[in-house]
Amino acid sequence: MKITIRVNGKPRGFDVEPNTLLLNLVRDGMLLTGAKYGCGVGECGACTVLLDGESVLACMVLAFDADGRNVETIEGLGEYDSLHPIQEAYLEEGAVQCGFCTPGFVMSTKALLSEKSQPTETEIREYLKGNMCRCTGYVNIVRAVQSAAAKMKGPG
Ligand code: FES
Ligand code: FES
Numbered sequence: 001m002k003i004t005i006r007v008n009g010k011p012r013g014f015d016v017e018p019n020t021l022l023l024n025l026v027r028d029g030m031l032l033t034g035a036k037y038g039c040g041v042g043e044c045g046a047c048t049v050l051l052d053g054e055s056v057l058a059c060m061v062l063a064f065d066a067d068g069r070n071v072e073t074i075e076g077l078g079e080y081d082s083l084h085p086i087q088e089a090y091l092e093e094g095a096v097q098c099g100f101c102t103p104g105f106v107m108s109t110k111a112l113l114s115e116k117s118q119p120t121e122t123e124i125r126e127y128l129k130g131n132m133c134r135c136t137g138y139v140n141i142v143r144a145v146q147s148a149a150a151k152m153k154g155p156g
Pocket of ligand 2: 097099
């Protein structure tokens with residue numbers, strides 16, 4: 001099946017099987033390996049990307065369902081020397097340890113802050129409950145989201 005997806009702002013064409021998963025297309029077809037293959041069954045959030053701005057589990061979405069739509073991955077956020085405020089906040093707050101879960105958390109955070117610019121701690125924990133982290137204990141991740149919200153709000 002021929003599909004066209006706008007990937008991190010650029011239109012790209014792909015030839016996929018009807019059962020190709022968006023996660024496999026992102027990682028193997030686009031060579032964007034930030035989204036991780038964790039559980040493969042929709043339970044860990046490591047594969048989170050944005051589809052038309054909403055966070056989705058790429059291991060649970062068929063590639064052809066993304067036809068004609070916008071897919072945003074962690075690679076579309078910041079550059080090495082000009083990080084996105086969410087990426088900066090995760091680093092500054094020590095919210096990254098092994099990093100396996102981090103791209104998924106960052107993309108979920110982006111979706112959250114686009115829906116609600118100043119979420120409460122309860123709202124942050126609720127929104128991110130589909131993202132699992134084996135390392136950090138979540139406290140620093142919550143702080144990072146709060147810090148990112150402050151950075152993106154700007155002074156005043
Ligand atoms: S790999 Fe998709 S939710 Fe775990
Ligand atoms: S930083 Fe290791 S799983 Fe989250």
